[in-house]
Amino acid sequence: xxxxxxxxxxxxxxxxxxxxxxxxxxxxxxxxxxxxxxxxxxxxxxxxxxxxxxxxxxxxxxxxxxxxxxxxxxxxxxxxxxxxxxxxxxxxxxxxxxxxxxxxxxxxxxxxxxxxxxxxxxxxxxxxxxxxxxxxxxxxxxxxxxxxxxxxxxxxxxxxxxxxxxxxxxxxxxxxxxxxxxxxxxxxxxxxxxxxxxxxxxxxxxxxxxxxxxxxxxxxxxxxxxxxxxxxxxxxxxxxxxxxxxxxxxxxxxxxxxxxxxxxxxxxxxxxxxxxxxxxxxxxxxxxxxxxxxxxxxxxxxxxxxxxxxxxxxxxxxxxxxxxxxxxxxxxxxxxxxxxxxxxxxxxxxxxxxxxxxxxxxxxxxxxxxxxxxxxxxxxxxxxxxx
Amino acid sequence: xxxxxxxxxxxxxxxxxxxxxxxxxxxxxxxxxxxxxxxxxxxxxxxxxxxxxxxxxxxxxxxxxxxxxxxxxxxxxxxxxxxxxxxxxxxxxxxxxxxxxxxxxxxxxxxxxxxxxxxxxxxxxxxxxxxxxxxxxxxxxxxxxxxxxxxxxxxxxxxxxxxxxxxxxxxxxxxxxxxxxxxxxxxxxxxxxxxxxxxxxxxxxxxxxxxxxxxxxxxxxxxxxxxxxxxxxxxxxxxxxxxxxxxxxxxxxxxxxxxxxxxxxxxxxxxxxxxxxxxxxxxxxxxxxxxxxxxxxxxxxxxxxxxxxxxxxxxxxxxxxxxxxxxxxxxxxxxxxxxxxxxxxxxxxxxxxxxxxxxxxx
Numbered sequence: 001x002x003x004x005x006x007x008x009x010x011x012x013x014x015x016x017x018x019x020x021x022x023x024x025x026x027x028x029x030x031x032x033x034x035x036x037x038x039x040x041x042x043x044x045x046x047x048x049x050x051x052x053x054x055x056x057x058x059x060x061x062x063x064x065x066x067x068x069x070x071x072x073x074x075x076x077x078x079x080x081x082x083x084x085x086x087x088x089x090x091x092x093x094x095x096x097x098x099x100x101x102x103x104x105x106x107x108x109x110x111x112x113x114x115x116x117x118x119x120x121x122x123x124x125x126x127x128x129x130x131x132x133x134x135x136x137x138x139x140x141x142x143x144x145x146x147x148x149x150x151x152x153x154x155x156x157x158x159x160x161x162x163x164x165x166x167x168x169x170x171x172x173x174x175x176x177x178x179x180x181x182x183x184x185x186x187x188x189x190x191x192x193x194x195x196x197x198x199x200x201x202x203x204x205x206x207x208x209x210x211x212x213x214x215x216x217x218x219x220x221x222x223x224x225x226x227x228x229x230x231x232x233x234x235x236x237x238x239x240x241x242x243x244x245x246x247x248x249x250x251x252x253x254x255x256x257x258x259x260x261x262x263x264x265x266x267x268x269x270x271x272x273x274x275x276x277x278x279x280x281x282x283x284x285x286x287x288x289x290x291x292x293x294x295x296x297x298x299x300x301x302x303x304x305x306x307x308x309x310x311x312x313x314x315x316x317x318x319x320x321x322x323x324x325x326x327x328x329x330x331x332x333x334x335x336x337x338x339x340x341x342x343x344x345x346x347x348x349x350x351x352x353x354x355x356x357x358x359x360x361x362x363x364x365x366x367x368x369x370x371x372x373x374x375x376x377x378x379x380x381x382x383x384x385x386x387x
Numbered sequence: 388x389x390x391x392x393x394x395x396x397x398x399x400x401x402x403x404x405x406x407x408x409x410x411x412x413x414x415x416x417x418x419x420x421x422x423x424x425x426x427x428x429x430x431x432x433x434x435x436x437x438x439x440x441x442x443x444x445x446x447x448x449x450x451x452x453x454x455x456x457x458x459x460x461x462x463x464x465x466x467x468x469x470x471x472x473x474x475x476x477x478x479x480x481x482x483x484x485x486x487x488x489x490x491x492x493x494x495x496x497x498x499x500x501x502x503x504x505x506x507x508x509x510x511x512x513x514x515x516x517x518x519x520x521x522x523x524x525x526x527x528x529x530x531x532x533x534x535x536x537x538x539x540x541x542x543x544x545x546x547x548x549x550x551x552x553x554x555x556x557x558x559x560x561x562x563x564x565x566x567x568x569x570x571x572x573x574x575x576x577x578x579x580x581x582x583x584x585x586x587x588x589x590x591x592x593x594x595x596x597x598x599x600x601x602x603x604x605x606x607x608x609x610x611x612x613x614x615x616x617x618x619x620x621x622x623x624x625x626x627x628x629x630x631x632x633x634x635x636x637x638x639x640x641x642x643x644x645x646x647x648x649x650x651x652x653x654x655x656x657x658x659x660x661x662x663x664x665x666x667x668x669x670x671x672x673x674x675x676x677x678x679x680x681x682x683x684x685x686x687x688x689x690x691x692x693x694x695x696x697x698x699x700x701x702x703x704x705x706x707x708x709x710x711x712x713x714x715x716x717x718x719x720x721x722x723x724x725x726x727x728x729x730x731x732x733x734x735x736x737x738x739x740x741x742x743x744x745x746x747x748x749x
Contacts, residue, residue: 305448309455379458 002316002361006201006293006354007139007178012244013203013355019247020205023240031237032226045239048246055249056176056197056212057186063210064219064232065242069093069177069198071222072211073133075232076173076194077101079219082130085121087145088337089114094133094175095333102131112338113286114143121150125157132172136179136190140334140350141285142294144183147174151191171217177201177209181252182260182291193217197249199241203355204248208241263292263353266362270295270351273366277373278383282344284335293353298340299373301382302347310372316365319350399423400554401507402516403499404461406449408569408576410518413556415572417516418457420556425512426454426461429503431494432470449576456574464506466498473497479600485649486722486749487627491541500545504552514552521741522558523550527678528741530728533561540691543726543744544676594625594633601625606652608636611645611662623652628720629665667718672708672725672745679742686728686738687712689719695728695735708745721749 003011029038031045050060066072070093077084077097084102086094089110098105106124109117116134125132132154137144154172161168176185177198187195194217199208213219213232225234274281274297284296299307304320311318320332335345349369353362377383402414404426418424428450433443447463454461474494481488499517507515520536522529528550531537557565569577603621610617618636620626626634630644634656645664646655655664686695687710699711710725719725726744731737 305451306455306461309452312452313456 002365003356004351004353004365005317005319007142007350007352008319009206010181010201010203010354011356012205013248013251015251016204016244016247020240020244023243027239031239032228041239045237045242048243052197052210052242052246052249053212055185055246055253056180056195057188058212061230062187062212062214064213064229065238066209066211066233067207067238068200068209069175069196070209072196072198072209073097073173073175074101075211075219075222076196077131077133078222079171079194079217080131082128082168083126084131084133085124085129086133087116087135089138089140089143089334090133090135091139091175091177094135098131098133103128108132108134110143110337113289114138114141114284114334114338115286115289116145116150118146118149118153121153125153127161127166127168129157130169130171132170134172134174136174136176136185137183137291138285138334139178140332141296141338142178142291142352143286144179144289144291145174146289147172147190147192155191169218179291180249182256182263182293184253184256187212187214199245199248202245202248202252204245205241208238208245210245259355260292266353266357266359267292267295269359270362270366271297273363274369277370278377279373284338284340284348295351295353296348297351298335298344298348299377300341300343300347301380302373302376304347304349306376307349307369307372310375311365311368314368316368318365318369319352320348397421397423398513399425399511400514400516401425401427401462401503401510401512403503403518404428404450404453405518406446406453406576406579407518407581408574408579409520409557409565411450411453411574411576412565412568412572413516413518414453414459415457415568415574416556417554418459422514424457424459426450426457426459427503427507428461428463429498430463430465430467431498432467432475449579453574453576456572462510464503466502469502470494470498479597481722482597482624483601484722485624485647487720488722489541489724492544492724492744495542496544500542500549500553504549508552514554515549516554516556518557519555520557520562521555522739523553523555526551529558529739530741531555531557532559533557535692536562537692539728539741540688540693540724540726543724543741547678550678597625604652606654608634608654608656611655611657611664612659617642617656620654623647623649623654626654628718665718666715668712668715670710670712670719670725671748672710673706673748675702675706675708675743675745677702677727677743681727681729681742682732684732685742686735688726688728689716690723695738697735700727706745707748719747721747723747 027041029041031042046060049063053060053063073093074097078101080102083104084098085106085108086098088107109120111117134145134150151172158170171193173194174192175196178201180197181202193214195212197210200206219232221232223234228234228237279299282298331345335348400417400422402424404410404414414424414426428447451461474490477493478488478490504515519538520531520533521539521542522531528539528542530539566577606620606623607616608618608620626644628644631641634642636642640658642656642658644654645657645662683699685698685700687698688695696716701709724744725747727742728738729742730740
């Protein structure tokens, strides 16, 4: 098997799995229970939260643990007391929750590489905007957004509001699910008020996420009950999940530089090999500002879904755009937003590398992709059949 | 048949592919037989659940996977609007009138063997094919060899023209053999769970489906014999004659719905299986469709896979007809189809021709 869809799911790191194991089997106590072993579990949980928070330059108390990025994003959007601006290429979790929680919403445009159009942001940043949501890196293209620059625009707007005595709060949220294992995420340096992170994308267990909340952001719970997570997210703590997420985040942080270089090298090989296709590949995303493990590419005229089914029978697993968009039978809103034609969108695949991949795998996968593209091109008469 | 392989031309067949094993094997067989095969997924209407992943996405992916595996072209025909109008709305209207329609029959008549057939022909198909268990001798629709799977009941209202241009590759096969073939062809869906019930209703039952479109209106459940009120229901239209479950009346011996008064919104039930409302010796039919000359003595099937009952068919005016039986039969609900089989007047196993059908009046 050659797995090349790490943006969709990552395998749990064995060290992570080992760290979680005792909290399933022996140290299973409810952290709120009154006896000593339970208290120790509570301490281990808090310690894990601290470690996780440190990995993004925050404190344990700044995090609310959730059941994944979607929940974190919903909680973040629920803070908005006015209009929500979000990048047109945001994940459905942002778009759908912004529509639900915002008094109104508007999309910020991106350029052809998926990079935010800062002038569009400035133009749309009116006095009634209460929330801006921009992902740290896009999940279909890997394009990394200039969050610090966005935070600076937000800061200026906040100053203007204060200067005229306007107390309308304005917050910047970022979904860093895709980015966390590949670029250094530091909430202070980025200047975000709210940040979503997701264990499932960093070799941790699925169903665990967190929302970082800066001081002074007035978050109200969406889930009510026993008052866990400072009342912001009731429900017995997912101790093994959070232990695993913390461990995964620490490991990811240690390997950020090594991995970045590895994927840069593998990505270059992959792109070079794909140029051997009978159809010229169109590489998507931003050359300079991109997660290095991403290679989103279009073969115009080819039906990418057919490529995926061909490759799956050779045990090579890649994706078209985001899994959700594809399974809904809709065309990718991200690829539409960057101005691709329907033919280019239909011919787009997303290859995302991860720890399991090595050069041999990438070369094999590239060869198989080229073969599948050529077979399809020939079958549909896009290129003449040479015998 | 218009064109055959023997003519030396490779006829183009558009195969309706649902993602299930039957239509997948059909496509594989046609390809092996030398046809130029194009797989088509018909996107029919499904209820819009806000925020929910569309239920057909997995089926579409399964169908396309098989097409890729077989190396055939694949298309998606979007029939959502027509399906909603001609099948779903029809079904809702019938229920509102207190009847029990059969949407699968309507789907075959209006969508699969009309719209799909027309669009396929427009796009260059010489023939169409489906994974139905049925046969075709070039002119007549015939029962499948697999008596257990025979689907001619659902196909009873399709046109002669469509039959002439349709191939049913599974007509001579038994279901277990189809599964084996799927394995042989390496199809991933060889063991896919078969879809049951009305396709667009999905996993929710028909009653839950109807509730979303038809307002509830509480009414009485009365004993058909004594006229006593036994309980209350949430709308007579949600009930079907012969229904035994979900009646909200006492335990013990089960009650059956024997009659509905739609105007007064009363459901009549009985514990007596011999209640006269439940039995009849004749049926009035409307909207008759008959292919070819049909004799007076026929066999009739009143639901999918039900036994063939001998009957006398008398045609009336304006597509009406009457069926007379020698013995009393359990009365089917109005709106259901009575399907006519011919080919032998005495031996039901030899009455292989599905000659048409009518809608039970009432």
